[in-house]
Amino acid sequence: MLSPENPLDEWLGRLDDLAGRSAGFFLERPIVLDVAELEIDRPQLKDLLGALAKRNVRVMGIEGGRPSHFEPGMPPAMRGGRPAPDIEVPTDKPGAATESTIVVRPEAQIVRAPASMIVREPVRSGQSVIFPEGDVTVIGSVASGAEIIAGGSVHIYGALRGRALAGSVGNPEARIFCRRLEAELLAIDGVYKTADDMAPELRGQAVQLWLDSDSIMAERLN
Numbered sequence: 083m084l085s086p087e088n089p090l091d092e093w094l095g096r097l098d099d100l101a102g103r104s105a106g107f108f109l110e111r112p113i114v115l116d117v118a119e120l121e122i123d124r125p126q127l128k129d130l131l132g133a134l135a136k137r138n139v140r141v142m143g144i145e146g147g148r149p150s151h152f153e154p155g156m157p158p159a160m161r162g163g164r165p166a167p168d169i170e171v172p173t174d175k176p177g178a179a180t181e182s183t184i185v186v187r188p189e190a191q192i193v194r195a196p197a198s199m200i201v202r203e204p205v206r207s208g209q210s211v212i213f214p215e216g217d218v219t220v221i222g223s224v225a226s227g228a229e230i231i232a233g234g235s236v237h238i239y240g241a242l243r244g245r246a247l248a249g250s251v252g253n254p255e256a257r258i259f260c261r262r263l264e265a266e267l268l269a270i271d272g273v274y275k276t277a278d279d280m281a282p283e284l285r286g287q288a289v290q291l292w293l294d295s296d297s298i299m300a301e302r303l304n
Contacts, residue, residue, distance in 0.1 A: 083113070084116065086120055086130060087119075087120065088114040088120065090130060090266075092165055094133055097139075098233070103189070112145050114141060114144070114145055115144045116144075118145060124150060124152075131157070141157045142262075143158050143247075144157050144159055146159060158247055158250060160272050161272040161274075161275075192288045197215055197234070199216065201218065201219065202221050202222070203219065203222055204220075204224070204225065205223070206223060207225045208227055209225075209228045209295075210228070210230075210231065211230045211232075216234045216238065217232060218230050220239065221239050221240075222239065223242070226244055227244055232246075234249065235248050235256045236260075238260040238261065239261055241260070241261065243264045244266055245265060245268070246267075246271075246272045248276075250272075250285075252271060253271055254270070254271040255292075255293075256270055257270070257292045258291055260288070262286055262288065263280070263285055263286065263288075265270070265277060268291060272294040272296075273293060273296055287301060290304060291301055
């Protein structure tokens with residue numbers, strides 16, 4: 083997580099010093115930008131995101147932003163990343179799952195049904211699937227640097243190496259299912275976890291994840 087401070091030029095200078103001392107520190111690392119304590123408006127936030135992009139800092143989501151800060155094309159709003167505990171593996175199986183998702187993938191072969199979307203090809207690095215009306219199902223893998231953003235649940239019948247955001251329009255009942263968990267970032271209804279926060283015993287496993295209050299829960303799938 084990065085928490086910028088005013089004046090932003092000086093903060094970016096300190097960031098450059100850090101990057102200079104640790105070459106490649108930010109390369110391909112998923113970053114959440116925390117602006118909760120920052121006095122900033124939308125144009126300034128856009129400029130900050132652009133400055134970070136020039137430094138190869140990949141912002142996966144923005145925490146603490148007001149609704150007026152966001153516009154299409156920006157990283158999604160996130161919440162609850164720090165207070166939420168590590169992913170837990172319960173003994174009892176939970177109930178059924180719900181909805182999810184949207185699209186920005188011109189070359190993908192997509193079959194669309196009411197409140198659901200099926201992506202029949204792997205989602206490659208740099209590609210996004212966004213479907214706020216319902217669930218998204220990917221018959222294949224999601225590469226590192228790719229993302230699935232669904233209004234309902236996310237179903238991935240391959241490896242999840244990128245990021246998956248379920249319940250993106252406010253759906254705490256949404257879930258994430260994947261055949262192989264290697265994700266950079268997971269989020270349900272804005273509550274998120276990065277790769278460093280995930281339980282090591284779940285990596286590489288078939289997993290389902292759901293939200294319990296402000297905690298992301300997980301269990302292996304048989």
